[in-house]
Amino acid sequence: MRLTLALCFGLLCGAARADPAFWKHEWPETDFSTSSVTNWVEIISGGPPKDGIPALSDPRFIPVAQETRIEDREPVIALEIAGEVPRAYPIRYLTWHEIVNDVVGDVPVAVTFCPLCNSALAFDRRVEGQMLTFGVSGKLRNSDMVMYDRETQSWWQQALGQGIVGEMTGVRLAHLPSWMEDFAGFKARNPDGLVMDEPEWNRPYGRNPYRGYDTSHRPFLYSGEVPPHGIPPLMRVVRVGDRAWPMDRLAAEGVIREAGVVLEWTPGQASALDAETIAAGRDVGSVRVRDAAGRDQPHDVMFAFAFHAFWPEGEWMLAR
Template identity: 55%
Template sequence: MPASADPVHRWIEAWPRTDFARSAVPLAEIRSGGPERDGIPSIDAPRFVAVTDADVPDVEPVVSVVVAGDARAYPLRILIWHQIVNDVVGGLPVAVTYCPLCNAAIVFDRRVDGRTVSFGSTGLVRHSDLVMYDRQTESWWQQYEGQGIVGAMAGVRLLAVPARLEAMGRFEERFPQGRVLVPPDETSRPYGRNPYTGYDSMPTPYNYDGPLPEGIAPLARVVSVGARAWSLALIRARGTVEVDDLLIEWTPGQSSALDAKHIADGRDVGNVVVRRRQGGGFVDVAYTVGFAFVFKAFHPDAAIVVD
């Protein structure tokens, strides 16, 4: 293979600040996701409006983050086009991330080794999941795990921040004084439209050739907390599932962001809340409502509870 066709050779030329001698994963597992570096632009100066002024249908999904009384909602109608928002919530620097190919919405603390970093998109994927980079060291990070995989930060893990994936109407009910992210430029993209129409009904994921889960469709949703996962169908059928100190609850009223042409018209996949007993009550924990295949990819030896 000529040097110009070798992806690692091209990466070294395009990423001169990235230390490719330090890698936590096989470089052969990383591949092009389509766009170039920052071709999917992160939002680095987010703007918000009052929840009562937000133009987001009640059924559309948002990632909600609450820190020190500061409640903010990040609609998937925006995240599906930008994938990363670098923000500060209640004094905490966070990265609100969403990978549409995995339906993984995860919020991370942006403080790493005593300094705050900001993230952008490499344009690359691993196991069909977004590979981010930090602008301070240009190390590459796996979005699903929050782990540095290439460069000076290889092996470092980000701390996940508890957040909810919930319908806009539910966020408004919980936080009538909350704030909602608005696009950096309303005219730059068709916000509210789903560029992956029908994706979550496909038999196989895009740009993925890893192991597939058994007993569940690859693009079926699963609720995961660390290395434990339960099918969304199971949670939906039972309404409430208690496992050890975890309480997982499902309620209707949230549209799929990856179904219909317009997100608001997506089928109802419902809302999931995961909390842990603490003292005499419950506290939110970090969780993901992603696709079964990505859980299998990153937890190959773990089982998904389906019944």
Template identity: 45%
Template sequence: MIATFILLACVPIGTEEAPAQPAAAADSESGEAVTADSGETDSSDSSAQATASVNTGVPQLSGELITDGVPPPFRTRGFSTDFSRRTVEWDSILSGGPPKDGIPAVDNPEFESIAAGDEWLEEVDPVILYSHGDVSRAYPLSILIWHEIVNDEVDGQPVSITFCPLCNASIAFDRNFDGQVLDFGTTGRLRNSDLIMYDRQTETWWQQFTGEGIVGKYAGEQLRFLTSQVLSWKDFKEAYPDGEVLARPNMPRNYGYNPYVGYDSTSRPFLFRGTPDSRLAPAERVLGLTTDIDAIAYPFTVLEEAGVVHDSFGGLELAIFHKAGLASALDSSLISQGRDIGTVAVYDRQVGDQLLTFSPNEDGSFSDAETGSTWDILGEAVAGPLAGEKLTPILHFDHFWFAWAAFFPETELYNPS
């Protein structure tokens, strides 16, 4: 089992500081999303606008730029990175085993229909949903668990869909940065057990968990997060019958199988040097939110028991949904047989001049007390007076507790009592 981890390890980052100012904030006049790197507005990605307008969800940068001239104490063969610039200490970066691009990114992804996906995906299989314009795509974790990065373009939006198995971190990034489109690969290095990516244009090293450049030309800069959602194949195809699913690459991989059997119940995270925060088990799944000054984590176990949690955070009144029927990608050998962890989603519960109060239904849908409308896990009213209305999604992070707490040691842990 250890040999498998070494072959596939991804890289995490740690910080001892509080969450930082979001990288995408709403323009005070236009309300459109402003990208952190250029200051230009992006009016085409409605999900990004919604996230930006609520001023939430972007993690903390690691620290000040270090230019002490100390070279890295590890081999850097094959990299043209500017190692004179960094924001982290060298001893926090560990080898995960593979060399540069030893875990190959998917660079020319091909997609297939729902019918074709049904031939190899089970209804409970986890996929990452990303939508832009008129295109909605599903990226199965059964593929990403072997490749960790997919460099794609969705209806004109360059995007990288990423997954670090060791932190259970599924994150989408805008590939537009500083007037160019970046392509990402794997360095073979980890920080706090999280994937460290690099871009092929400047070979800057980027922390997947935070989107921060930590070594190289763009050290101290931050990629823009794009709103994505982990959900079941069943929910994806019901919501997007004309959607597309990432086809299995023509590579010798056991797609559909999990090389990290039992990892989501581990008490010893792989290549994690710190002491895990004892408030929860290390591999407890949490839903994380941040603002410029606060961070909070909601345990999946609490969300599962409640079905819906209402909370106030970052100046917003939130509804957090949990729906059963999603397999863990990191439990059993066959991903579709993984234990049911459920899908979680976060929304602003203000709709027009109404503040809605939700409750779960036995069929996995949700109802609001104010109008009796029925809502799905993707925040759309599918029946009742508000049919067709959509809740504003909030950028959130579904991670293992040990990694979330390592990045945000001052994080609040939600307590329903």
């Protein structure tokens, strides 16, 4: 696993500096008097500074039939909003940018990916009539990305879609149904769909800077409890609300119908956090979550340690 020494240094220094008085120097416009954070040691620097990982806004798209750089096994985040052309956001780009601010029809969206938690979520960017624009703060909490909005400089927990520091503390973003799948699956279902074009940044798109991460024994930049029931910390789980289904169970059963949802696993998607190139990653499969009527439901495929950290009282849906 190739993780930078800068990030390691961030872990050591971050714990010592995780105090609102220190963060005020870097974030003079953030209201630290309002926060849901009770233990500031949980917030550390991930290494890069504010906007050191550059979020994208107003990306370009091309028809999937014209895309020749992305291999069929590579993961994309699929976003299908009723009445609009389906869009695919390749993980090869989100690995290096983590947030895409886009507008689909009349819906402003934030498509997000936190590599350290494998959390891929899409949100509606409207809050009480105001449209927010999100950036990467450079901070981590329980190894999960802390986003910020440029309008109020509030901090947001990506895994929760919730404001944790500043004016937007306690506010929740609407979670939109989206899912990670292999590009071949997206193309087959949406031959007239769109895929995000390559950003105009000098990045080694298609390479994985976290090689071997999702087969590690311990999460990076995380000091919390490990999951219960002997579940490996970096096992993928499918989170729906405050319930989590271990991926090994879903992969073995193929389809699970319980708790009011239908979870379906299909092979073909490469892990974005395994091999040196994303396309060469081992097969981790793709997941769709629907209700009994077949409607896509908001969910996340995240690592077990992150689910336990943010939903410590959550329900583990183990094999029966």
